[in-house]
Amino acid sequence: MKEGPDIARIASLIGDPARANILTALMAGKALTASELASEAGVTAQTASTHLSRLVSGGLLILRRQGRHKYFALASDEVAKVLEGLMGLAAHGGHLRTRTGPKDRAMKKARVCYNHLAGEMGTRLFDRFVGLGYLDRSGNSLRLSPLGKSVMVDFGIDVDGLAGARAPLCRECLDWSERTSHLAGSLGRSLFSRMVDLGWAKRDPAGRAVIFSAKGEQAFEAFLSAKA
Amino acid sequence: MKEGPDIARIASLIGDPARANILTALMAGKALTASELASEAGVTAQTASTHLSRLVSGGLLILRRQGRHKYFALASDEVAKVLEGLMGLAAHGGHLRTRTGPKDRAMKKARVCYNHLAGEMGTRLFDRFVGLGYLDRSGNSLRLSPLGKSVMVDFGIDVDGLAGARAPLCRECLDWSERTSHLAGSLGRSLFSRMVDLGWAKRDPAGRAVIFSAKGEQAFEAFLSAKA
DNA sequence: CCAATGCTTCGATTAGCATCGAACTATGAA
DNA sequence: TTCATAGTTCGATGCTAATCGAAGCATTGG
Missing domain, CATH: 1.10.10.10 (Winged helix-like DNA-binding domain superfamily/Winged helix DNA-binding domain)
Structure with missing residues (x-):
């Protein structure tokens, strides 16, 4: 028994x-x-x-x-399957929760993760930086390459100033809506705040969503489509 | 929420x-x-x-x-599916119980489920009985075939006596560690008690594990390797 | 260094509920 | 009818665990 x-x-x-x-x-x-x-x-x-x-x-x-x-x-x-099964058993008079409102779609596209960019645009930026050789992801560590550093400096970021601080410069941050990484660390923060300064985007004051302007999105795309 | x-x-x-x-x-x-x-x-x-x-x-x-x-x-x-899913979660995630000490390994190999044989040896016996045509698993019911009956009688089990009793003769019992069925019912009980009588195995007095002797295990294997 | 934020631990309170003894109802058999 | 078996209800008891206030860590930002 x-x-x-x-x-x-x-x-x-x-x-x-x-x-x-x-x-x-x-x-x-x-x-x-x-x-x-x-x-x-x-x-x-x-x-x-x-x-x-x-x-x-x-x-x-x-x-x-x-x-x-x-x-x-x-x-x-x-676990999810068991929960789903339980919901089925429990659904005598209850109804399933509804999600994915318009706000969720904006959040999925671009949002802040602490103070850096996350969501679709954040992960695309990260992937592209790795593809262009700006970021070097060998082993467990993530480092900014010399090429990447010069690009960041051109973009208006004081890389040396950031590197002097205690906080790590580059860090991977797992993006849960996209199931891949985006860029965190002080560089990630600076990058995002620079984009805001340039008028590319602004934060939704009510939540974590990030709203890009049309011009800002164009500039963002141009930035990523630099040739390797 | x-x-x-x-x-x-x-x-x-x-x-x-x-x-x-x-x-x-x-x-x-x-x-x-x-x-x-x-x-x-x-x-x-x-x-x-x-x-x-x-x-x-x-x-x-x-x-x-x-x-x-x-x-x-x-x-x-x-309901059964949800329960099975929960068993899966409990078997894999319950780290407190899943420590594989020597005792647990014995339990996994052979143990009593009420009074019949469960664990690896129990499920192998069941599968083999079905494969040899001793058990007929058509539809939802599980029945002992004429061939199976004669083999059981030869093994020293009073099948007719069991069949007269109220308790079901054959029953499938889902084995949680093996994720398949083993034989329960009065036949399952008799089969196990006969094995004990023959000296093939004995119950661990402290727990549910069943310890087969070397000879007993050989005899068990020989019993299962009868040709169809 | 200090302040702020995110999370955890501690202690005390509270509420729920599983459990069993005992008494009760219901069905079937002699 | 009377007895026996199957199952239920009731009341009391005791244990478990959920909860929150307050204080304690840990990390980050300045």
């Missing part, structure tokens, strides 16, 4: 309303921070913290540390 | 150990009575009664009255 895997342990993990809300919020596939999940779940940060650590140690979530943030995501497709 | 399907309600239903045991017992596909389920779950009849009524009103179980008995079964295949 006490045979088999401990499904009660897993099920009771999912069975708490706050944790169920957290898991449901993560069904969208994006990773969210602890604070975001706390507000999704409708509990305080302390409570969410204990829930999240339980979910991680229970194998339902995985954790990515990124600076002073912690990003949580579902651990695997199997 | 708003309203979605109430997966927490369903999950917390499964999340109680006693109810999880009940559901697991019903995974075999057979309907069981309230008393049987009480003993499967390891709780008293009163406790089981409240659990069962919750499971029914939660939509996980269906109820069939038959005389003064109440037979319970899983409400649908979807």
